[in-house]
Amino acid sequence: RQDVHGGVGFFSVSATRRTILDVSTLPDSLVPHYQQTKTSSLLSLHWPQPPRNVLLMPKLHAPHVIVSAVEFGKHIYSNYPGLHLVFESHVANEIHEQFPFPIYTTAPGNAPAQLAKKIDLVTTMGGDGTILRAASLFSAHNTVPPILSFSMGTLGFLGEWKFEEYKRAFRECYMSGCSVSTEDLVAPHTLSALSADDSDVQPSDLPPPGEWTSVQGNGKCMGLSRTSKILLRNRLRVAIYDEDGRNINDSLLPTSTEAPEPRHPLLENGQTPSYLHAINEISIDRGPHPHLAILDIYINGHFLTEAVADGILISTPTGSTAYSLSAGGSIVHPLVKSLLITPISPRSLSFRPLVLPLRSKVVLKLSKRNRGRELPVSIDGKRRVSVKIGMEVRVEGEKLSRTADGWRGGVPCVIRASSSRGGRGGGIEGDEDDDSWVGGLNSLLKFNYPFGGDGGH
Amino acid sequence: RQDVHGGVGFFSVSATRRTILDVSTLPDSLVPHYQQTKTSSLLSLHWPQPPRNVLLMPKLHAPHVIVSAVEFGKHIYSNYPGLHLVFESHVANEIHEQFPFPIYTTAPGNAPAQLAKKIDLVTTMGGDGTILRAASLFSAHNTVPPILSFSMGTLGFLGEWKFEEYKRAFRECYMSGCSVSTEDLVAPHTLSALSADDSDVQPSDLPPPGEWTSVQGNGKCMGLSRTSKILLRNRLRVAIYDEDGRNINDSLLPTSTEAPEPRHPLLENGQTPSYLHAINEISIDRGPHPHLAILDIYINGHFLTEAVADGILISTPTGSTAYSLSAGGSIVHPLVKSLLITPISPRSLSFRPLVLPLRSKVVLKLSKRNRGRELPVSIDGKRRVSVKIGMEVRVEGEKLSRTADGWRGGVPCVIRASSSRGGRGGGIEGDEDDDSWVGGLNSLLKFNYPFGGDGGH
Amino acid sequence: RQDVHGGVGFFSVSATRRTILDVSTLPDSLVPHYQQTKTSSLLSLHWPQPPRNVLLMPKLHAPHVIVSAVEFGKHIYSNYPGLHLVFESHVANEIHEQFPFPIYTTAPGNAPAQLAKKIDLVTTMGGDGTILRAASLFSAHNTVPPILSFSMGTLGFLGEWKFEEYKRAFRECYMSGCSVSTEDLVAPHTLSALSADDSDVQPSDLPPPGEWTSVQGNGKCMGLSRTSKILLRNRLRVAIYDEDGRNINDSLLPTSTEAPEPRHPLLENGQTPSYLHAINEISIDRGPHPHLAILDIYINGHFLTEAVADGILISTPTGSTAYSLSAGGSIVHPLVKSLLITPISPRSLSFRPLVLPLRSKVVLKLSKRNRGRELPVSIDGKRRVSVKIGMEVRVEGEKLSRTADGWRGGVPCVIRASSSRGGRGGGIEGDEDDDSWVGGLNSLLKFNYPFGGDGGH
Amino acid sequence: RQDVHGGVGFFSVSATRRTILDVSTLPDSLVPHYQQTKTSSLLSLHWPQPPRNVLLMPKLHAPHVIVSAVEFGKHIYSNYPGLHLVFESHVANEIHEQFPFPIYTTAPGNAPAQLAKKIDLVTTMGGDGTILRAASLFSAHNTVPPILSFSMGTLGFLGEWKFEEYKRAFRECYMSGCSVSTEDLVAPHTLSALSADDSDVQPSDLPPPGEWTSVQGNGKCMGLSRTSKILLRNRLRVAIYDEDGRNINDSLLPTSTEAPEPRHPLLENGQTPSYLHAINEISIDRGPHPHLAILDIYINGHFLTEAVADGILISTPTGSTAYSLSAGGSIVHPLVKSLLITPISPRSLSFRPLVLPLRSKVVLKLSKRNRGRELPVSIDGKRRVSVKIGMEVRVEGEKLSRTADGWRGGVPCVIRASSSRGGRGGGIEGDEDDDSWVGGLNSLLKFNYPFGGDGGH
Numbered sequence A, B, C, D: 001r002q003d004v005h006g007g008v009g010f011f012s013v014s015a016t017r018r019t020i021l022d023v024s025t026l027p028d029s030l031v032p033h034y035q036q037t038k039t040s041s042l043l044s045l046h047w048p049q050p051p052r053n054v055l056l057m058p059k060l061h062a063p064h065v066i067v068s069a070v071e072f073g074k075h076i077y078s079n080y081p082g083l084h085l086v087f088e089s090h091v092a093n094e095i096h097e098q099f100p101f102p103i104y105t106t107a108p109g110n111a112p113a114q115l116a117k118k119i120d121l122v123t124t125m126g127g128d129g130t131i132l133r134a135a136s137l138f139s140a141h142n143t144v145p146p147i148l149s150f151s152m153g154t155l156g157f158l159g160e161w162k163f164e165e166y167k168r169a170f171r172e173c174y175m176s177g178c179s180v181s182t183e184d185l186v187a188p189h190t191l192s193a194l195s196a197d198d199s200d201v202q203p204s205d206l207p208p209p210g211e212w213t214s215v216q217g218n219g220k221c222m223g224l225s226r227t228s229k230i231l232l233r234n235r236l237r238v239a240i241y242d243e244d245g246r247n248i249n250d251s252l253l254p255t256s257t258e259a260p261e262p263r264h265p266l267l268e269n270g271q272t273p274s275y276l277h278a279i280n281e282i283s284i285d286r287g288p289h290p291h292l293a294i295l296d297i298y299i300n301g302h303f304l305t306e307a308v309a310d311g312i313l314i315s316t317p318t319g320s321t322a323y324s325l326s327a328g329g330s331i332v333h334p335l336v337k338s339l340l341i342t343p344i345s346p347r348s349l350s351f352r353p354l355v356l357p358l359r360s361k362v363v364l365k366l367s368k369r370n371r372g373r374e375l376p377v378s379i380d381g382k383r384r385v386s387v388k389i390g391m392e393v394r395v396e397g398e399k400l401s402r403t404a405d406g407w408r409g410g411v412p413c414v415i416r417a418s419s420s421r422g423g424r425g426g427g428i429e430g431d432e433d434d435d436s437w438v439g440g441l442n443s444l445l446k447f448n449y450p451f452g453g454d455g456g457h
């Protein structure tokens, strides 16, 4: 398959085509359409043509997840011939020898910019942290590919699918929005896409394995396949300005990272991104300092308050179940268009968490009273830069916009239909509208967990 | 002026035309248009023609407010000749002798239905409770007239205007959205609309006193007057169903009321309203019972949790600063389209308040475990009915809808522009966008009030 | 045995000696000694002579508990010949036909006074509510007999023993503090006290069935038996004063009760008790009123604050896991000598719960701003009286005092040794010091219950 | 006066006796008696003989406080001839030229050990931080001298006296517990101790300026002077053990300090102190790490819970108004013998703060799940050491013990009598029992600060 992609480039090549190729050789990314439906508050995923470039992100420092990633990669290669597997470079190096076919990665020092240009679909294998890491790759971009997330071991709150379901989950997502003819569903290689034990899949809803655009093209489409449900998670747009009013977002590269990667530029040509995006929250805290942080907070240009606290969180509804929850914030459904201001251990009896309209402009300004200290800024739990007196952090909700093709913006997460989500919904009869959020509250956050000796009433 | 309104009807008439007339003789109510603007998140008020029927609601049991209401009424009568003053019947009886002109009220036993049909504009004089009472008159209706609220004495959180400003405030609201010619602004009776001490009003922004439609009609309109800013406060739609699935909203009439009125039917012909509307919240609590209430909560048909608590609140963002705040809920900006579920003293360590999308369908169901007790249901702090085992309370956010003429639904509250709101914003430079909410947090709720010996930093 | 107690009195007698006798015929109650030990923060129970009059309190309205109470009663009668079984009168009437021996109860209208005079030991069978009810019988008295509590079905937080353990638990408590000779331990009737399935009891720690004082007397005592561990739960002393400074505690009789009993006088001769005692808390709340309660709070004569709230709780550490917990209070260990002031849904952002020294004098005074309303006062969840404007509720911690014989005061609860408390401590190696409180936090209150999909990490 | 102390030693000497002498030349410290009184929950201070060595601690980095310290020092020198003024070495160096008499300080590298041996009385001039710093000097010792604290500018919660009151405050403290004859009270130099404007001091309660023991000795004592009121603030005893069970408290020296001092050994001979003491709290937190800290908590040898959080606080009641308050803890009166466990932003819905008996043994153990990170430990807000996996922090309340002479242990803080504490108690009629705590809640913490437009009710 090497020739398909036009040469090896600078990547090391092993004998049996255990090759790592450069993503730049791949076609540019597709932007799927996210369309409203009548029966659900979730959107449905429609590929304009089948996705081709899939980024596989296994959890860091977890050898057993690498094993599963290899299994998953082989499955995709065998069953979806048109697809290219992309890995982060440190993963690619670790893993490529186990694949008897070439895989793709980014050139050193260029990852986020390249990925944003090429990736059609992201699959994560790990916990919430891996999903956050995936989103952070697209942090400087307005468009994020759909994220299909598999939990490995313990369930996370953002994770949607169990890894055991990967065959069906991937197929459903790959096929989403495509009309297929019945005869294609019984093609021989289709069956091989399903292991014997995946017994709950009926032949009648099997996908065509490969390039369904041609199928669509020649008019054989006869039935609409089930579409994947998408939750567009709102992000926050964050920009940091220095005392002279200059945007210094280029200094927002991660300073704490467990990934063995260098600090890549976020945009292709080394430009300063106007905004970085957070999917959980942005926080400023006292970091290693023993003394309280002092921050002035403004909303839409009006002074709100001076916060004297361990720190301040500006959180999305998605992040309302993360740090903000720990700090005492309410739980906000991800479809509530809003942003949260939640203080961390404020030295006040009366600093109640706030929920503001999504498009509020929030500014955090380092007060002179901090006496020369610098305070670290984190995005989604990753330390980025430290702000000094006079600097400001400007935050605003990212707007979702409606186009003729559907909605744009946010992080498109592939949601597992509630009716098939075992162990969460607790046997509740799911309807289309269910976004699995209620189930997660109960099973993962132990929301309103009952008192008593037997764990029940 | 009696002849204008066509007779006295069944109302008592005193010698010197101190008459109470029936609202049914008045023209039907106007529905103003609420239009979006570029510079503000608030809407602007546009009267299709000048308002004619104004309901004046003074606070209950407050003689000094009655005195002010008389002053206000006389001012309106003298300066806005086309306007009719309407009072609740117990107020009308108490007050009419002080007016040398007829006033209007409803027939006994018919108030809410009649008022909904006739009132163009409501003015309240009192605290938050009076505003809630005003809204409750329109609780069974989809359309609520704009509410112009004056605080008398202590400021409330919902109240917007100080009574001292009543002349300017009323004029601004009355004129809102009208284009007027400059010459009209210096007409003699215009000046009489302003007392000598209202020194901050310049002749150039004076309103024409009366029927500005005619003015508009003959083409003299030359400059747009300033429009009043409107906040459409979302309400909740509440319906109660008995064990047999029958809507029993007709039993939702107030059972606790300090007003000397009988329990009026809510709809004109005695129909059961499909919904009642709450502007703050609906609550179910243990009332006089010593034992904890037990309620099953469902969201969009899914079982959420069994609440064992003093009670449960389903609140609007408007109500987030009322009971829900006391019960530990977050403060939610009224423009965040959402509803809150806040438990009251829950017997649980893990029942964190929730913020859900506005259109979520929440059902509260009385569990069998309550052993035969009835639990009182309150809407905006007024006890209504008691629910028994098997009954359900269904709650949903009221949808605001967009029409060609602007937005519909909610409770249209006339907001005081921040720049002129002394004592709240604390000298902050206001912009158009300000809805005075941040100022209210600080000055009224003492949000994040600083520690220390001198009340400051 | 009837002759022993000198006649039947006014009680109904059935043919086969299924008799109900008057407690007044019984010997006066013993006061055991509660002594400090080196190895435990709990006290140890020492009977001066074997207990003779045992009050058995089954849960109300629970037929299956009555069945167990009969079983328990028969066991005691057969194995502890010197003991008299006492029941509340409504229980006695319901149950006496099932006993082939006489039981005891109080004369109508005299229960608490009589019981306080006669009862050596109380055993409850039910949940926390039954323990509270037991304590409330001694609410007007300074001395409460030890309470041995059995949970029936679901565990409560105050309940200590599972009913299945009743034989061993009762024996241990009965024998506590007695020195017995080894030969007594193998007396034949001793063995009959234990059913065959009570397999974990070894002959060597069997008790002598009956009157161990004689045993002690004749010098055969050779080994100290294990003593029962006692937690003296501090109570609150409550007194209500009217506007003229008169103690009106006589009006504090329960107004809400599910027990089929009349309202008994609390003291023998109808005197007004100077204090009533609460074991959980005293609360004043808005009861059926829709408006907020307004209460002035004083500490040691100093004005603390004006509370505007649903209500106010003054709670013991014991009660810190009851209502106060629901209202947001901290969890306070019962050995911390303190009282808690916890507001219920206060209309304030800054009313944080307080923990004060046990002997603080707290006064709650009904503010004039309540406008004529009466507010119900509850003790341990039972509505008692309503306070009006001008009245005050005075509360103070009950002092435990040290005498030559050990400690006095509080409610002596027989605590189950941690090492044998299955299902709570979770396999932790117990030491003498453990009062089972930590175990209860985890197993019953689900304290810091871990997040995650599998109920663990 | 130089000869009195036997030479200059290694200290720099300026011409006009602007000398710094070594504290080692001073007599060893006195331990005053703290005795219970009938009318107060506070203790009264009794000097066995007049204090001689006073440590003056001005706030760091605050030039205006240095100015006041000089004024204060001169006042003491002029009016209390027997007294020696001691300063920390960096203060002594900065300040000594302004005194026309010798002052004392410690040898470099020996401060805490020397001070503990010599100081009779500490006076702080600054905020709560300065008091904490004073207490930390005695952190390795069981006995702390009484602390007389002056607030400079803004009031702190621990600070008791306004600096303007320094003459009376110092005199009252100096004289406390001494019986003096009337004639001594009119000695001439006594009057000079009071400035003309200190008009509220009557001659009859003036102190003898100098050595009142001699006065006591020759039988002239005729009236008891007013005694200073003492609050013994309980401390926590903290010890850190490494994986091998070795006490590593010697590594607990401050790592973050704003004082220009080197890290002094805490004990005289360089011994490892068995315990360090905290007056507010000990905390372990995630410090600069982005990930949550994971700590196992044990109480009295029993596993309580695994905390997953920003950190954990073990706090005294004194510290309940400091960090623990910010983290959501209850406010606990300093006389409640207890310690608090308060989580900082725990990733749990159900980790409610706990209040435990003072003598509970709490162990915090770094879980293996922290993956190799070290977590900083802070005592009273000062970073000390970092703990690694396997290490434990053992915490226990310091016991106050009763001796024939009164109470021992804790930090003896000189409390300002409530009746004379302007601006806090708000005109409340004070009694002896008042420890000014209620006043501080209201005026400093803005406890239950009322809502509303006018900052009042």
Ligand SMILES: NC(=O)C1=CN([C@@H]2O[C@H](COP(=O)(O)OP(=O)(O)OC[C@H]3O[C@@H](n4cnc5c(N)ncnc54)[C@H](O)[C@@H]3O)[C@@H](O)[C@H]2O)C=CC1
Pocket: A127, A128, A129, A130, A132, A156, A157, A158, A280, A281, A318, A319, A320, A321, A322, A323, A324, A326, A327, A379, A380, A381, A382, D290, D291, D292, D309, D310, D344, D345, D346, D347
């Ligand atoms: N005290 C706290 O609760 C702190 C929380 N965090 C949170 O951790 C996030 C970073 O996550 P990791 O890199 O995995 O760090 P991590 O390994 O420290 O784990 C954070 C925990 O939060 C969970 N989590 C993350 N996002 C979530 C969401 N949206 N809803 C519910 N649970 C969520 C994860 O599953 C994990 O259990 C940050 O965005 C921040 O929200 C970070 C620091 C402190």
Ligand SMILES: NC(=O)C1=CN([C@@H]2O[C@H](COP(=O)(O)OP(=O)(O)OC[C@H]3O[C@@H](n4cnc5c(N)ncnc54)[C@H](O)[C@@H]3O)[C@@H](O)[C@H]2O)C=CC1
Pocket: B127, B128, B129, B130, B132, B156, B157, B158, B280, B281, B318, B319, B320, B321, B322, B323, B324, B326, B327, B379, B380, B381, B382, C290, C291, C292, C309, C310, C344, C345, C346, C347
């Ligand atoms: N524990 C509590 O906090 C309770 C609160 N309430 C609230 O009282 C409301 C009824 O008000 P009233 O008839 O005046 O009763 P009320 O005379 O008991 O006063 C309630 C207080 O809430 C304030 N308030 C009302 N609506 C508000 C809002 N949206 N935002 C901020 N403050 C608000 C009022 O100004 C007043 O101070 C109910 O809708 C409920 O929200 C009712 C019962 C208990």
Ligand SMILES: NC(=O)C1=CN([C@@H]2O[C@H](COP(=O)(O)OP(=O)(O)OC[C@H]3O[C@@H](n4cnc5c(N)ncnc54)[C@H](O)[C@@H]3O)[C@@H](O)[C@H]2O)C=CC1
Pocket: B290, B291, B292, B309, B310, B344, B345, B346, B347, C127, C128, C129, C130, C132, C156, C157, C158, C280, C281, C318, C319, C320, C321, C322, C323, C324, C326, C327, C379, C380, C381, C382
């Ligand atoms: N919102 C709330 O949480 C309310 C709580 N209560 C509490 O209920 C108590 C009366 O109990 P019941 O007669 O059984 O009424 P109940 O049948 O309403 O049950 C109250 C619940 O509290 C539990 N409970 C009682 N005392 C406790 C303690 N000391 N620690 C932990 N849990 C405890 C009981 O097991 C039961 O689950 C009152 O003293 C009050 O503390 C009463 C009213 C409301």
Ligand SMILES: NC(=O)C1=CN([C@@H]2O[C@H](COP(=O)(O)OP(=O)(O)OC[C@H]3O[C@@H](n4cnc5c(N)ncnc54)[C@H](O)[C@@H]3O)[C@@H](O)[C@H]2O)C=CC1
Pocket: A290, A291, A292, A309, A310, A344, A345, A346, A347, D127, D128, D129, D130, D132, D156, D157, D158, D280, D281, D318, D319, D320, D321, D322, D323, D324, D326, D327, D379, D380, D381, D382
């Ligand atoms: N998020 C928070 O609230 C944090 C609080 N702290 C607290 O700061 C203390 C150290 O104080 P500083 O050196 O002055 O640091 P700092 O300059 O950071 O000030 C801490 C604040 O706490 C106040 N404070 C200290 N002890 C207090 C007490 N016992 N009661 C009431 N207020 C008190 C001080 O007046 C000051 O306003 C620590 O012991 C810790 O309790 C430390 C870090 C974070």
